[in-house]
Amino acid sequence: MMNLPNLLRNVVLAPYTTYQIGGPADLFLEVNTINELVEAVKYAREQKLPYFLLGTGANILISDKGFRGLVILNRATKFEFLNPRSDLKSPQRSVLLRAESGAVVADIIEACKEKNLSGFEHFSGIPSSIGGALWQNLHFLNPERTDTFFIESILVEATILDEENNIKKVEKDFFEFGYDDSILHHQEIIVLDATFQLSEKPKEKIQKQIDANLLWRTQKQPQLWEYPSCGSVFKKIEGAGAGRLIEQAGLKGSQIGGAKISEKHANYIMNTGNAKAADVLNLIDLVKKEVKEKLGYQMETEISLIGEK
Numbered sequence: 117m118m119n120l121p122n123l124l125r126n127v128v129l130a131p132y133t134t135y136q137i138g139g140p141a142d143l144f145l146e147v148n149t150i151n152e153l154v155e156a157v158k159y160a161r162e163q164k165l166p167y168f169l170l171g172t173g174a175n176i177l178i179s180d181k182g183f184r185g186l187v188i189l190n191r192a193t194k195f196e197f198l199n200p201r202s203d204l205k206s207p208q209r210s211v212l213l214r215a216e217s218g219a220v221v222a223d224i225i226e227a228c229k230e231k232n233l234s235g236f237e238h239f240s241g242i243p244s245s246i247g248g249a250l251w252q253n254l255h256f257l258n259p260e261r262t263d264t265f266f267i268e269s270i271l272v273e274a275t276i277l278d279e280e281n282n283i284k285k286v287e288k289d290f291f292e293f294g295y296d297d298s299i300l301h302h303q304e305i306i307v308l309d310a311t312f313q314l315s316e317k318p319k320e321k322i323q324k325q326i327d328a329n330l331l332w333r334t335q336k337q338p339q340l341w342e343y344p345s346c347g348s349v350f351k352k353i354e355g356a357g358a359g360r361l362i363e364q365a366g367l368k369g370s371q372i373g374g375a376k377i378s379e380k381h382a383n384y385i386m387n388t389g390n391a392k393a394a395d396v397l398n399l400i401d402l403v404k405k406e407v408k409e410k411l412g413y414q415m416e417t418e419i420s421l422i423g424e425k
């Protein structure tokens with residue numbers, strides 16, 4: 117049997133999420149390399165332990181009772197720039213970036229900017245690891261509201277651990293990306309690293325894009341330094357807009373316990389300081405009920421609800 121010397125017991129998960137909400141994990145392991153990540157997942161699978169892989173914890177709500185099993189915190193954060201590859205189609209000379217799955221998108225944006233390389237700056241202001249970004253097909257609608265930029269558009273290939281513990285190289289198509297969706301939702305596949313195609317752009321232009329995105333975000337959405345949250349809670353509803361429906365149902369500003377529907381952006385449920393997961397879940401139920409009754413739309417959550425109910 118494998119031995120995991122740094123395995124901890126009974127670790128409260130709230131500090132590892134952007135919501136700052138969540139009870140304890142029975143078992144908790146921080147991994148700092150891809151090898152450690154593979155060993156940890158194999159350990160959980162061999163022991164038949166339920167496990168959950170945590171990136172930056174920006175798209176999840178962990179229950180108040182916490183997680184019965186092993187939480188693996190992915191801190192394999194290295195990334196490197198690689199030389200251009202002639203087999204890739206691109207109108208411009210392409211530099212590649214290979215990142216471990218725990219690498220933080222904000223760190224990559226800064227490093228790319230310094231090297232005059234474009235691709236990641238569209239995601240400025242969004243908390244995410246590379247693994248979480250591929251899980252959800254990270255996306256951002258530009259401030260002009262004309263184009264949605266998806267991470268799939270710059271992905272070339274990735275290394276994964278499949279359900280049978282094989283390490284494999286896969287190409288972009290393997291992920292079957294959709295809106296807020298990829299194969300990672302449907303199969304127990306772990307992303308180990310990913311390679312992205314970048315294009316050259318002067319850092320001043322990249323900075324301009326970053327500034328525009330951050331300004332738009334600050335004006336339109338509550339920021340994490342104002343209130344902990346997990347971003348948009350409900351899935352997009354084509355033509356109607358989840359946030360707009362919540363607003364039309366008269367729910368902006370509604371509060372249960374420490375959880376509150378944002379006045380700035382109604383698809384955000386904020387933690388005003390001492391929210392429990394139960395408060396957020398009760399607000400989610402309220403939104404679903406009211407929007408269905410008043411406007412006829414069935415709202416679905418975009419975030420993952422993790423842990424013992």
Ligand SMILES: Cc1cc2nc3c(=O)[nH]c(=O)nc-3n(C[C@H](O)[C@H](O)[C@H](O)COP(=O)(O)OP(=O)(O)OC[C@H]3O[C@@H](n4cnc5c(N)ncnc54)[C@H](O)[C@@H]3O)c2cc1C
Binds near residue numbers: 242
């Ligand atoms: C303030 C705020 C604003 C946001 N704005 C946006 C936005 O504009 N656009 C957008 O798309 N999202 C947005 N989000 C949501 C969130 O940032 C993204 O979904 C992000 O990609 C989550 O990454 P993470 O590392 O935090 O994933 P986590 O929340 O840690 O995990 C999410 C899921 O991914 C899985 N996962 C993590 N790593 C791996 C891996 N290596 N292999 C397989 N599965 C893995 C986890 O197991 C989990 O199921 C926002 C969130 C916040 C808090």
